[in-house]
Amino acid sequence: MVDQTPVVEIRDLSKHYGEFVALDNLSLTLNRGSILGFIGPNGAGKTTTIRILVGLSRPTSGTATIGGVDCVRELAKVRRLVGYMPDKFGSYDNMRVREYLDFFGAAFGIARRERANRIAEVLDLTNATWMQDRYVESLSHGMQQRVGIARTLLHKPEVLILDEPANGLDPEARIEMRLILLKLAAEGKTLIVTSHILPELSRICDKVAIVAGGRLRAFGTLQEVTRELSQMRTMEIQFLSADGLNQVADKVRKMLEPTAEVKVSEAELIIRCRTSATDETMAGLLRQLIMDGDKVAQFREVAADLEEAFITASRAAEAERTGQAAPAPAAASLRASSEVAQ
Amino acid sequence: MKGCLVIIERELLALLRNLRTLLILVFVAIAFAVIVILKWPSSGVSDLNGMQARETYQWLTYGMLGAAIMIVPVFPSTSLVREIRGRTLELLLNSPLSRSAIYFGKAGAMLGFVLLLFFATLPAMACCFLMGGLSLADVLRLYGFLLLVCTQLVVIGILVGTFARSTEAALRWSYGVTFAITIIPTFPDYFLKGNDSPIAYAAGWLKMLSPIPSLIQLLRQGSIGGTGVAETRPLMFWYLVFTGVSIVAGSLVCIFRLSHSLLDRSRSQGSITDEQSLGIRAARRVLYLVDPQRRSAGIPWYLNPVMVKEFRSRQFGRLHWLLRLIAGCAVLSLMLTLASAGGAETRGVNFTGAIIIVLQVALIVLLTPGLAASMIAGEMESGSWNLLRMTPMGSLRILFGKLSSVVLTLALLLCATLPGYAVIMLIQPNLQAQVRQVMVSLVLAALTSMLISATVSSFFRSTAVATTVAYCILISLFAGTLLVWVNLDAPFGHSLVENTLRLNPLAAALTAIEADGFRTFDLIPSSWWISSVLCTVLLMVLYLRVRRLGQPD
Numbered sequence: 001m002v003d004q005t006p007v008v009e010i011r012d013l014s015k016h017y018g019e020f021v022a023l024d025n026l027s028l029t030l031n032r033g034s035i036l037g038f039i040g041p042n043g044a045g046k047t048t049t050i051r052i053l054v055g056l057s058r059p060t061s062g063t064a065t066i067g068g069v070d071c072v073r074e075l076a077k078v079r080r081l082v083g084y085m086p087d088k089f090g091s092y093d094n095m096r097v098r099e100y101l102d103f104f105g106a107a108f109g110i111a112r113r114e115r116a117n118r119i120a121e122v123l124d125l126t127n128a129t130w131m132q133d134r135y136v137e138s139l140s141h142g143m144q145q146r147v148g149i150a151r152t153l154l155h156k157p158e159v160l161i162l163d164e165p166a167n168g169l170d171p172e173a174r175i176e177m178r179l180i181l182l183k184l185a186a187e188g189k190t191l192i193v194t195s196h197i198l199p200e201l202s203r204i205c206d207k208v209a210i211v212a213g214g215r216l217r218a219f220g221t222l223q224e225v226t227r228e229l230s231q232m233r234t235m236e237i238q239f240l241s242a243d244g245l246n247q248v249a250d251k252v253r254k255m256l257e258p259t260a261e262v263k264v265s266e267a268e269l270i271i272r273c274r275t276s277a278t279d280e281t282m283a284g285l286l287r288q289l290i291m292d293g294d295k296v297a298q299f300r301e302v303a304a305d306l307e308e309a310f311i312t313a314s315r316a317a318e319a320e321r322t323g324q325a326a327p328a329p330a331a332a333s334l335r336a337s338s339e340v341a342q
Numbered sequence: 343m344k345g346c347l348v349i350i351e352r353e354l355l356a357l358l359r360n361l362r363t364l365l366i367l368v369f370v371a372i373a374f375a376v377i378v379i380l381k382w383p384s385s386g387v388s389d390l391n392g393m394q395a396r397e398t399y400q401w402l403t404y405g406m407l408g409a410a411i412m413i414v415p416v417f418p419s420t421s422l423v424r425e426i427r428g429r430t431l432e433l434l435l436n437s438p439l440s441r442s443a444i445y446f447g448k449a450g451a452m453l454g455f456v457l458l459l460f461f462a463t464l465p466a467m468a469c470c471f472l473m474g475g476l477s478l479a480d481v482l483r484l485y486g487f488l489l490l491v492c493t494q495l496v497v498i499g500i501l502v503g504t505f506a507r508s509t510e511a512a513l514r515w516s517y518g519v520t521f522a523i524t525i526i527p528t529f530p531d532y533f534l535k536g537n538d539s540p541i542a543y544a545a546g547w548l549k550m551l552s553p554i555p556s557l558i559q560l561l562r563q564g565s566i567g568g569t570g571v572a573e574t575r576p577l578m579f580w581y582l583v584f585t586g587v588s589i590v591a592g593s594l595v596c597i598f599r600l601s602h603s604l605l606d607r608s609r610s611q612g613s614i615t616d617e618q619s620l621g622i623r624a625a626r627r628v629l630y631l632v633d634p635q636r637r638s639a640g641i642p643w644y645l646n647p648v649m650v651k652e653f654r655s656r657q658f659g660r661l662h663w664l665l666r667l668i669a670g671c672a673v674l675s676l677m678l679t680l681a682s683a684g685g686a687e688t689r690g691v692n693f694t695g696a697i698i699i700v701l702q703v704a705l706i707v708l709l710t711p712g713l714a715a716s717m718i719a720g721e722m723e724s725g726s727w728n729l730l731r732m733t734p735m736g737s738l739r740i741l742f743g744k745l746s747s748v749v750l751t752l753a754l755l756l757c758a759t760l761p762g763y764a765v766i767m768l769i770q771p772n773l774q775a776q777v778r779q780v781m782v783s784l785v786l787a788a789l790t791s792m793l794i795s796a797t798v799s800s801f802f803r804s805t806a807v808a809t810t811v812a813y814c815i816l817i818s819l820f821a822g823t824l825l826v827w828v829n830l831d832a833p834f835g836h837s838l839v840e841n842t843l844r845l846n847p848l849a850a851a852l853t854a855i856e857a858d859g860f861r862t863f864d865l866i867p868s869s870w871w872i873s874s875v876l877c878t879v880l881l882m883v884l885y886l887r888v889r890r891l892g893q894p895d
Contacts (some may be wrong), residue, residue: 051895052894054732055731055732055894056728056731056732056894056895057894057895058894058895072894075894076734079732079733079734080734082732084728084729084732086725086728086729088724088725089725090724090725090726090727090728090729091724091726092651092654092655092724092726093655093656093657094654094655094656094657094659094660095651095654095655096637096638098637098638099638099654102638102640102641103641103647103650103651103654104729104733105640106640106641106647106650107647107648107730107733107734107735108733108734109734111643112640112641112642112643115640116640133613133614133617133637151729
């Protein structure tokens with residue numbers, strides 16, 4: 001579904017609030033029909049970027065265009081091109097869902113008859129038709145999120161920008177939300193989605209941008225980003241029995257660099273290593289283990305995930321801010337420790 | 343008792359940590375200091391009979407009463423609603439604290455704040471005392487009386503808080519009730535004085551609900567304006583009885599209502615008539631005329647969507663509510679006209695008109711902040727302002743839609759009371775010109791109230807704060823200036839009173855109808871000019887604010 005026509009183009013975007021740099025020379029391009037996972041720690045600059053894209057905020061320098069339309073100079077056009085769902089729902093009291101959508105449809109100048117059809121369409125798309133007569137404020141958070149998406153779709157925008165759409169949703173609602181977003185992407189919409197639920201995001205995004213400390217730390221496909229950020233790799237060596245597992249671990253420690261973390265999980269019969277060793281070193285290690293008669297059942301590299309990449313980027317930004325060396329990603333360390341404990 | 347102290351400590355500390363509370367205290371201290379400075383003797387002649395000191399004392403007294411009416415209701419009513427909405431009341435109710443400890447803790451904390459407010463006035467009062475002519479007993483009696491008034495306002499505030507669902511509603515109702523027991527009761531007696539009818543007798547008793555006549559008696563005033571509300575009956579005694587009973591009864595109701603049921607408020611799931619059977623639909627059509635549960639039609643192209651949205655999202659903005667409001671106002675207007683038309687021979691039709699005018703302005707002052715003060719602040723607070731900015735509608739269209747929703751409601755309200763004026767013109771056709779002047783003054787009163795509330799709304803991000811500020815300004819404008827008029831000649835001179843009344847469109851309307859006590863003033867057209875200029879300035883400021891808020895940050 002992704003074609004190669006760029007829809008969102010951000011060039012050297014910066015935003016300063018006095019001395020504070022909220023956004024520092026951020027540049028990225030997004031093609032039509034793609035889903036961008038826009039992630040970063042709190043205060044990283046995600047919402048600032050989004051607010052500039054939707055015309056709610058003015059950048060200090062740099063440009064941002066959507067479908068070739070300048071987000072700062074051509075506000076009226078941008079508003080028709082973008083559907084924005086902020087993290088705060090923005091409800092009105094005493095209004096039913098249908099009336100709520102009718103108001104926004106009218107505000108976008110959609111004719112009455114067309115509006116009625118359009119409301120039915122978006123409610124159907126978001127599986128929210130059954131709640132059309134409910135009062136907006138009486139809806140649960142998950143239902144409100146669906147109505148929020150329906151609202152953003154009313155004027156048929158090319159680009160949808162969703163700030164934390166899965167926030168506070170139960171697992172079932174989250175799955176529904178994921179399906180809705182995939183359906184929208186399949187219809188050719190370009191989506192920019194921010195979320196702190198990274199496993200969820202990694203399932204739907206074809207591109208990921210990680211921002212931290214106002215700067216873009218990584219941008220590309222999930223594989224590209226994790227490869228770029230994860231300088232340490234996690235290797236797992238599984239054995240047929242637990243006999244002499246600790247001696248083997250000592251041997252592994254000697255063969256790897258001194259900073260490598262080697263943990264033993266006797267319950268799983270696994271030795272897990274966090275190392276920066278090259279493929280050649282790892283091949284040598286495997287050869288040595290086999291030659292020594294250690295009963296190796298599996299020797300594999302654990303694929304780095306988005307969570308790990310995110311934490312690496314956040315730590316790097318924090319280290320940059322404090323002027324200290326970035327510590328090892330917590331996710332991997334924590335996971336390894338918990339597994340050792342088992 | 344210990345639990346009660348815990349609540350007092352927490353509430354009072356939270357209040358004192360708030361910058362706004364500090365600003366209020368500083369403002370009160372400065373305002374009262376200014377009053378004393380203005381009245382401080384500058385010549386070498388000593389004021390041996392203490393007249394100047396007593397005048398200053400009266401200024402301070404009315405200032406303190408005004409401050410109490412405007413400031414005190416805010417905190418108790420919003421405090422409880424915030425606890426309910428923030429679910430902290432649940433934690434309190436689940437703690438070992440009893441309901442009465444929670445209630446007395448809250449009330450105690452609010453009274454603690456009142457004492458701080460009094461403390462802020464102490465330097466000014468001490469200076470006044472030093473000027474001579476006052477005894478310590480006078481000062482203590484005044485503070486005791488005001489403490490009683492404030493206690494009643496605190497109880498009312500907490501009681502309203504147990505019913506309200508939002509801070510705006512709590513504020514609206516608190517001010518409404520405060521207004522209804524402090525200012526409104528003085529008017530019927532003023533207009534019906536000298537009449538022997540049972541209504542006039544009832545009005546005489548109704549007056550005792552208000553602290554103003556008792557305060558006048560306490561100050562031993564016998565001024566021209568004061569005769570309207572002052573008299574020889576032991577007003578203070580009856581006021582103490584009424585207030586004491588209302589405090590005790592209100593406290594008992596509050597304690598009874600402070601339970602988990604406050605947190606179990608169901609939300610309407612939105613049943614709709616369109617999905618009912620044909621019979622039910624037909625029955626509802628006949629019964630309701632405008633069925634509140636019918637599926638509403640889409641917004642037509644010729645209507646401003648923001649205006650329709652404002653009506654729909656307002657609790658009493660739906661058509662069926664508006665029809666009830668109009669009918670209620672019309673019935674009330676006719677009843678008042680009929681009731682007072684009987685006394686027209688003795689007092690003239692002017693007093694009938696005056697009653698209707700006061701009723702209309704009271705409704706305007708009570709309703710307008712609720713309608714207009716949440717206009718922008720409410721959108722900011724709920725986060726929907728960003729959604730509105732994201733639509734292609736310009737600032738002017740948004741503003742027009744919002745203002746028209748308020749203008750239409752106020753116009754309906756004003757029109758609904760027209761039958762009263764029709765009866766006046768029927769009884770005395772030569773009053774047509776005066777009635778027209780009254781109409782203009784009332785329209786200006788409505789526009790001024792709306793634009794003040796709307797402009798205030800554009801400067802705040804919290805509806806509660808915007809509503810409070812709007813009420814304070816409107817009460818100062820419409821009731822505060824009348825407080826100056828009540829004290830005509832003692833301590834305020836005719837010229838000062840006339841100039842002050844020029845700011846008040848209500849006074850202009852009462853002058854136009856030649857109500858008692860207003861005949862000597864010449865307020866029209868100068869009052870209209872002042873109101874028109876004020877409205878124009880406010881409209882410009884409002885437009886610039888909305889335009890600014892609509893632009894990228």
